[in-house]
Each structure stands twice: as C-alpha cells, then as structure tokens.
Amino acid sequence: MVPTDIGVCLLYRDALMLVIDKPAGLPVHPGPKGGPTVTDHLDALRFGLPRRPQAAHRLDRDTSGCLVLGRHPKALARLNTLFADGRVTKTYWAIIEGDPREDSGTIDLALGRRSDDPRSWWMKADPAGDPSLTRWRVLGRDAGRTCAWLELSPETGRTHQLRVHCAEMGWPIRGDTIYGNAPRHGGPGLQLHARALELPLYPKKPAIRVEAAPHEHMSDSLATCGFMIS
Incomplete structure (x- = not known):
C-alpha cells in the first residue's frame, strides 16, 4: 500500500495496470454537479508513461476500495x-441493516432503470431488465442481530446491482440514501x-489478487459485527 500525491493509496502496479484504493465520496468521472474526481488527478499516476491511465470499470462515488486503471x-x-466477459472475480464487503435468515445464498433478480431518462442511474428490480446475479455470505452479525457484515460477489456488473439486490431482500446497505432509509445529510x-479483485491478466501466470483494507467510515460497524483488525 503506497500513498500517492493525489491522496489515494496505490495497491498494485505493473506494466499494464494500476490498482488504487479509492476513497468513499470521490467519483471516478466528472458529473453534472462538478467537483473533484479521480479522473482530474490521473496525470500524477503516469509513472513515466506518455499517457495517463484510465479506469477499466465503474465504481460508485460512495463506494470505497479497489479501482483498476489501464x-x-x-x-x-x-x-x-x-x-x-465476467472473468474478473470481484469481492465486496457491506454492512446491511437487518438479519438474513440464512448464512449464504444467491440473489437472482433482473434490473432495469427506474426512469426512461438516459441521465438517470437509479435502478429497480424489473423482470424485463438485464439478468443480474449476486452471491452472498454472512461474515458476522451484531449482538442484537440488527445488522450484518456480508461478503458480496457479483457475477454480473449492473449499475447499483449490490445496492438494489440487498434492498430487495429486505436488508438495504447501511448508509444508502437511494435504496435504503439513510438520511441524505449526517448519515454514516x-x-x-470493494474489498478484492482477482484478474487473470497474463495467460500463463496465476490470476493477480489485490485487496483493499476497509476504510475508517466502516470500522465501527465492522467491529460491531465481529471484524478484528490484525
């Protein structure tokens, strides 16, 4: 984990890719409301190459963790x-409100846009939408069984997939102001x-695995659910 001069940590670097630890609240790409983004600072991550790197996938503004740059x-x-092609194994950690009855399972719910407006990113469960599959398992629960710490493994990469899938199961992700009940201001x-990624980047070599430690804004909830900092 190497700090960079743009305020994020570099988790991995080779000739083809970088993996950075994106902080929560920092969007990857510019939006209509303006403000700082990861893209604004990519020139600082060239490391001698003539062009700046570019994000290879999406990560929501409010999601922290592993972000891959080509x-x-x-x-x-x-x-x-x-x-x-779905060949990247993605692992997320989430704190959810509620208590799943089982210790693991699969969520198979197609997703579509809530609005016909192409600028809208809000999603909903929709039988006519795109197939979406998430595997999950419980890593810990709080003593009162009011929240749980989940490992989420999306098999597909739909917009807001994990947030909608958890909300549809009756246990929204804590702090979600769109699909949950979190306040828009003053919430957690x-x-x-985005805890980990495994990428089979080189055909004759093992897949590259990169992990990002959980961020401070989740530390209290994780501790409540049994996470031990090593």
Missing part, C-alpha cells in the same frame, strides 16, 4: 474485455467496500 490503450482494451456514509 496504463495505456492496449492494456485498457485487455482489461475492458476481462470485465465485460454508504457501507460498501
């Missing part, structure tokens, strides 16, 4: 293909963290 166009194309922040 270091040049050929690398970005290879990474985009891996993500599009979205308790969703």
Whole structure:
C-alpha cells in the first residue's frame, strides 16, 4: 500500500495496470454537479508513461476500495474485455441493516432503470431488465442481530446491482440514501467496500489478487459485527 500525491493509496502496479484504493465520496468521472474526481488527478499516476491511465470499470462515488486503471490503450482494451466477459472475480464487503435468515445464498433478480431518462442511474428490480446475479455470505452479525457484515460477489456488473439486490431482500446497505432509509445529510456514509479483485491478466501466470483494507467510515460497524483488525 503506497500513498500517492493525489491522496489515494496505490495497491498494485505493473506494466499494464494500476490498482488504487479509492476513497468513499470521490467519483471516478466528472458529473453534472462538478467537483473533484479521480479522473482530474490521473496525470500524477503516469509513472513515466506518455499517457495517463484510465479506469477499466465503474465504481460508485460512495463506494470505497479497489479501482483498476489501464496504463495505456492496449492494456485498457485487455482489461475492458476481462470485465465485460465476467472473468474478473470481484469481492465486496457491506454492512446491511437487518438479519438474513440464512448464512449464504444467491440473489437472482433482473434490473432495469427506474426512469426512461438516459441521465438517470437509479435502478429497480424489473423482470424485463438485464439478468443480474449476486452471491452472498454472512461474515458476522451484531449482538442484537440488527445488522450484518456480508461478503458480496457479483457475477454480473449492473449499475447499483449490490445496492438494489440487498434492498430487495429486505436488508438495504447501511448508509444508502437511494435504496435504503439513510438520511441524505449526517448519515454514516454508504457501507460498501470493494474489498478484492482477482484478474487473470497474463495467460500463463496465476490470476493477480489485490485487496483493499476497509476504510475508517466502516470500522465501527465492522467491529460491531465481529471484524478484528490484525
């Protein structure tokens, strides 16, 4: 974990890709409301190459953790293909409100946009939407069984997939102001963290695994659910 001069930690670096630990609240790409983004600072992550790296996948503004950057166009194309083909194993940690009856399971709910407006990113469960599959398991629960710490493994990469799937199961992610009941101001922040990625980037080598430690905004909730800091 190497700090960079743009305020994020570099988790992995090789000739093709970088993996950074994106903080919660920092969008990857510019939006209509303006403000700082990861994209604004990518020139600082060139590390001697003529072009700045580019994000190879999406990560919500309020989600923290592993974000993959392709270091040049050929690398970005290879990474985009891996993500599009579902060959990247993605693992998220979430704190959810509620108590799942089982210790693990699968959520198979198609998702579609709430609105026909192409600018809207809000999603809903929709039988006519895109197939969406998430595998989950409980890693810990609080003593009162009012919240739980989940490992979420999306098999597909739909917009807001994990947030909608958890909300539809009756246990929204803590701090979710869109699909849960969190206040828009003064809440704990979205308790969703891109914990790890495994990428089969090089054909004759083992998949590259990168992990990001949970961020401070989730530490209290994780501790309540049994997470021990090593």
